[in-house]
Amino acid sequence: MRLHEYQAKQVFADAGIPTPDSRLASTVEEVMDAVDEIGYPAAIKAQVHVGGRGKAGGIEIATSEAEAREAAESILGMDLKGYTVDKVLVEAGVDFENELYVGITMDRGEGEPVAMVSTEGGVDIESVAHETPEKIAREHIDPAFGLHPYQARKVVFEAGIPKDVAMDVASILTTLYDLYESKDASEVEINPVMITGDREVVAADAVMNIDEDALFRQPELAEMEDEAAGDELEAKANEYGFDYVRLSGNVGIIGNGAGLVMTTLDLVDYFGGSPANFLDIGGGAKAERVANALEMVFADENVDSVVFNIFGGITRGDEVAKGINEALAQFDEIPKPVVVRLAGTNAAEGMEILNKDLVQVEGTLEDAVQRAVKNAEEVTQ
Amino acid sequence: MSIFVDDDTRVVVQGITGGEGKFHTEQMLEYGTNVVAGAVPGKGGQEVAGVPVYDTVDEAVDAEDADASVVFVPPAFAGDAVFEALDTDLDLVVAITEGIPTQDMAKVNKRLSEVDTRLLGPNCPGIITPGEAKLGILPGNIFESGNVGLVSRSGTLTYQVVSNLTERGIGQTTAIGIGGDPIIGTSFVDALEAFEADPDTDAVVMCGEIGGEDEEQAAKFIAENMDTPVAGFIAGRTAPPGKRMGHAGAIVSGSGTGTAESKIGALNDAGVPVGDTPNEVADHIEDFL
Numbered sequence: 002m003r004l005h006e007y008q009a010k011q012v013f014a015d016a017g018i019p020t021p022d023s024r025l026a027s028t029v030e031e032v033m034d035a036v037d038e039i040g041y042p043a044a045i046k047a048q049v050h051v052g053g054r055g056k057a058g059g060i061e062i063a064t065s066e067a068e069a070r071e072a073a074e075s076i077l078g079m080d081l082k083g084y085t086v087d088k089v090l091v092e093a094g095v096d097f098e099n100e101l102y103v104g105i106t107m108d109r110g111e112g113e114p115v116a117m118v119s120t121e122g123g124v125d126i127e128s129v130a131h132e133t134p135e136k137i138a139r140e141h142i143d144p145a146f147g148l149h150p151y152q153a154r155k156v157v158f159e160a161g162i163p164k165d166v167a168m169d170v171a172s173i174l175t176t177l178y179d180l181y182e183s184k185d186a187s188e189v190e191i192n193p194v195m196i197t198g199d200r201e202v203v204a205a206d207a208v209m210n211i212d213e214d215a216l217f218r219q220p221e222l223a224e225m226e227d228e229a230a231g232d233e234l235e236a237k238a239n240e241y242g243f244d245y246v247r248l249s250g251n252v253g254i255i256g257n258g259a260g261l262v263m264t265t266l267d268l269v270d271y272f273g274g275s276p277a278n279f280l281d282i283g284g285g286a287k288a289e290r291v292a293n294a295l296e297m298v299f300a301d302e303n304v305d306s307v308v309f310n311i312f313g314g315i316t317r318g319d320e321v322a323k324g325i326n327e328a329l330a331q332f333d334e335i336p337k338p339v340v341v342r343l344a345g346t347n348a349a350e351g352m353e354i355l356n357k358d359l360v361q362v363e364g365t366l367e368d369a370v371q372r373a374v375k376n377a378e379e380v381t382q
Numbered sequence: 383m384s385i386f387v388d389d390d391t392r393v394v395v396q397g398i399t400g401g402e403g404k405f406h407t408e409q410m411l412e413y414g415t416n417v418v419a420g421a422v423p424g425k426g427g428q429e430v431a432g433v434p435v436y437d438t439v440d441e442a443v444d445a446e447d448a449d450a451s452v453v454f455v456p457p458a459f460a461g462d463a464v465f466e467a468l469d470t471d472l473d474l475v476v477a478i479t480e481g482i483p484t485q486d487m488a489k490v491n492k493r494l495s496e497v498d499t500r501l502l503g504p505n506c507p508g509i510i511t512p513g514e515a516k517l518g519i520l521p522g523n524i525f526e527s528g529n530v531g532l533v534s535r536s537g538t539l540t541y542q543v544v545s546n547l548t549e550r551g552i553g554q555t556t557a558i559g560i561g562g563d564p565i566i567g568t569s570f571v572d573a574l575e576a577f578e579a580d581p582d583t584d585a586v587v588m589c590g591e592i593g594g595e596d597e598e599q600a601a602k603f604i605a606e607n608m609d610t611p612v613a614g615f616i617a618g619r620t621a622p623p624g625k626r627m628g629h630a631g632a633i634v635s636g637s638g639t640g641t642a643e644s645k646i647g648a649l650n651d652a653g654v655p656v657g658d659t660p661n662e663v664a665d666h667i668e669d670f671l
């Protein structure tokens with residue numbers, strides 16, 4: 002789960018990391034009130050979950066009332082890579098001499114967190130990592146001990162951070178690691194940390210991603226989740242507890258187990274179709290859950306055909322069949338053709354129960370996918 | 383023969399009194415697995431499906447001479463349960479639990495480097511040596527004893543590929559689910575190394591997916607160290623970058639690492655044919671045998 006910049010900044014500020022004076026605003030008038038209090042120059046920054054906001058026109062610097070109003074009007078309500086901007090952060094502009102990068106994430110290859118520091122801040126750090134990896138200093142962290150202060154100093158010196166601010170940057174890094182650990186983050190990042198003319202260090206941005214699996218012990222952060230930030234169907238899926246990703250195609254896909262559902266998507270593509278979604282009902286799903294899944298996929302107006310691919314292990318074929326029957330029983334006419342493939346635990350019992358007047362049945366994965374692709378093609382023709 | 387488990391393996395089930403723990407203990411017993419004990423704090427002295435329950439793993443291991451454990455403990459407590467298992471001298475710990483916080487697993491991973499125990503998972507279906515033992519939730523009836531090893535990051539994909547093999551009369555030595563999380567115990571390389579050393583395994587299927595670089599490392603290992611032929615499958619070719627596709631580990635990073643393309647390329651370069659469909663994987667295995 003990704004926090005908005007204003008949320009992450011609040012978490013950072015509460016922990017003692019210096020951040021610029023800022024206000025959250027959702028109308029032009031609120032923006033004008035905020036700049037009145039903060040003064041000029043002020044940054045007006047869209048609060049949406051997309052990278053590269055600046056380049057996409059989601060961040061403007063205002064040096065006068067007219068510019069502030071213009072920026073507020075252009076950013077509020079704008080569409081930024083598919084997300085509508087309904088909140089902006091109005092923030093005091095920082096007069097800076099240097100921009101640095103600091104971040105902590107999990108190095109999955111090593112199975113350990115890693116702290117990263119670079120003098121190349123304020124730019125796309127992933128391209129720096131890719132093209133000039135030597136410009137990012139790294140220090141692995143033993144998760145049993147945490148980031149020792151000496152390690153923070155070591156990585157900061159190694160990165161070539163100017164000596165007069167090195168201790169302040171190291172201190173920000175140790176605070177960041179404390180947050181990373183205590184808040185169950187998967188990533189914390191400040192890009193850039195600005196160094197002002199007075200040699201103060203200030204977090205001019207804030208990124209914080211929280212491990213979804215740990216939200217049960219982070220109730221305060223869980224409450225920050227912005228339902229409106231995602232796709233409407235994805236929010237619905239979240240409510241039902243499905244793993245769901247909306248895609249751009251027209252073949253709806255429901256299955257059990259991430260690997261098998263991904264494989265079903267790949268096969269739809271392989272046989273010339275285009276997947277509309279990834280929907281994993283998870284292990285051991287009961288009839289009601291199966292019915293919810295089918296309703297969700299029907300609710301996506303891009304979907305022209307549906308394929309249900311179940312290989313039961315912990316999931317039982319008879320429960321799945323009951324769920325499909327229940328979901329379809331509500332319709333006088335089935336909205337989109339449904340192909341079902343059932344294998345594994347209680348598949349035979351499931352086939353007995355399944356209302357075959359309402360669905361098409363296929364025995365193999367390949368046949369089921371091909372039929373669903375063909376169904377979708379017939380609709381689009 | 384087999385790797386990691388056989389009919390001598392003596393199993394403790396952690397979380398045996400829970401719904402999943404009880405159901406799958408019964409299934410494991412029915413399959414013929416030597417489930418010798420359960421371990422649940424505060425439930426010592428009870429019995430589940432005729433299996434004695436102890437308060438701690440240590441007690442269970444001592445009393446019943448167990449050498450493996452299977453963890454059916456909810457995610458909030460599963461990291462601790464694995465630590466408890468690693469504090470005994472078990473040979474193998476199989477963690478079925480899905481959704482263990484990654485930082486808990488980082489700590490487990492650290493401890494793992496300090497002990498001799500092998501960890502499988504978490505977020506995995508377990509391990510099965512057909513006809514001898516299954517530790518986990520795999521549906522026993524689709525497996526047949528034979529000469530092909532299988533290692534996979536995904537449970538249901540394992541079932542799919544195994545059924546493609548079994549339908550053609552191709553049986554398995556051992557099938558291993560290593561789990562779909564970013565931090566796991568046993569890796570592809572560990573499993574491939576064991577299959578290479580097993581004289582009864584004549585070919586290996588490796589099912590990978592997007593995310594991380596484990597498949598690329600496996601490809602390197604295969605090229606340098608394996609005579610046993612390997613066929614592969616990679617799930618997630620159509621996954622968009624930045625989206626978590628169900629498995630916590632199945633995410634193509636924004637910077638483009640961990641793609642299906644990179645994994646398939648690495649495997650092909652190592653001489654490993656990669657099927658476009660699970661059925662094609664079975665074709666490749668048939669060609670090897």
